Amino acid sequence: MRYSLRQLEVFLATAQHDNISRAADTLAMSQSAASGALRELEQQFGVRLFDRLGKRLRLSELGRQLRPQAENLLAQARDFERSLAGEEVSGRLQLGATLTIGNYLAVPMIAAFRARYPGADIALNVANTATIAEQLASFELDVGLVEGEFYHPDLETLHWRPDELQVFAAPGHPLAGKARLADRDLLGLDWIVRESGSGTRQTFERAMHGILPDLNIVLELQHTEAIKRAVEAGLGVGCLSRISLVEAFARGTLIPLQVPGRDFQRQLNIILHRKKFQNAALKRWLQLCREAVSDTLGADTDTQRGPGAGPDSPD
Structure with missing residues (x-):
């Protein structure tokens, strides 16, 4: 050689x-x-x-x-070395995640992964969808979990789990008591939203088609927590993933605003490089992602049945 x-x-x-x-x-x-x-x-x-x-x-x-061939050769050599040493899952996995996923979903999954495979380690990089895709394409990351939509010829997108954005406000907002908001209400609001390039912003703009140019966007912020604090302070209303709002709604520091005429549903995705070798650690991480979705769907079903309902309980 x-x-x-x-x-x-x-x-x-x-x-x-x-x-x-x-x-x-x-x-x-x-x-x-x-x-x-x-x-x-x-x-x-x-x-x-x-x-x-x-x-x-x-x-x-x-x-x-x-470069892709060299990346794969080296990854396979390292995987071979770990197998020789009797290590089924070990080494370092470079994970990229967008803000909502990184802050609210990825951390407990990383903890579960480390508990299951103590010989492996995960480095988490949190950024918006455009940045994660760019880093994955240049082999800086092994896998990405993203909220946004994009196209790159070298990257493969796998649907992971459903999600939905929620419009929200401070409890003292003038529209807090209104049962549902129409387009004329949306046009009269001050909006605090995520920056361009984020998956949340993409979904927000798609949901607001037809009235988007006339919305009054007063602030663009890169962090979900900053948006929540600004809304709590009465600077405007926000629109973020429901995942990121659960605790604030439970505390009563923020309240949901219902907008039935707009579709805020979206898909969270896993992205991979088409030419990258999938070692044991990456394969096990993808398996854990699938398990996390199954657990979530099961929990949602149990919640809908009610606390005392069993699997055969009538509706």
């Missing part, structure tokens, strides 16, 4: 950082050793994997084509 796994590590780290010094740091190598490994790899095959732009290195067209 005319290349080594160490050379692949240097190639991939350089592709991620666009800089040989930072690549060497991540691999605990000297800069000269990393440069030598990369140079030797290129010279062995008479190819150029990077274009040199001063101190920055950018993947050449050939480098971009070979």
Whole structure:
């Protein structure tokens, strides 16, 4: 074999950082050793994997084509090493999640995963849908859990679980006692919403089709908690996932506003790179995602039946 796994590590780290010094740091190598490994790899095959732009290195067209294969070769080698050591599920899983999922769903799932597979670890990166998709496409993440819709030729989208946005206000809002809001009510409100590029904003804009240009959006904030605090302070009304509002509604610090004429339903999704090798840790994480949906649907069914109803209880 005319290349080594160490050379692949240097190639991939350089592709991620666009800089040989930072690549060497991540691999605990000297800069000269990393440069030598990369140079030797290129010279062995008479190819150029990077274009040199001063101190920055950018993947050449050939480098971009070979990167997915290198990622998979290295992932399979690490998986093989763990199998030799008798470790079924171990190593580090890079998870990306959008804000609602990261703050309200992912953390208990990570705790369950670590309890089940103590040899494995998960690093969680929370960002909006556009950022998660970009990081997954560049192999910085292994899997993404997102709220938004997007298209990327290298990424695969799997439907995960349903969700729904909810319009809400502070208890003292003038429309707090109204049974349902019509479009004319929506047009008279001050809105505090998520930023463009977020899945929540996408769903909000789709739900408000026809009147969106005439809505009075007074604030755009990147964090759900900031939006909730602003609404509690009486600065306007918000629209977020029901998942993120359960505790505030229970405390009575926020109240739901009913908008039956608008569709706020959406789908939460899992995104994967089409060319990425799925090691044991990633496969087990996807299994846990499926189990979490089954548990949620079962809990919802039990709630609808009532506390004393059994599986055969009449409606």
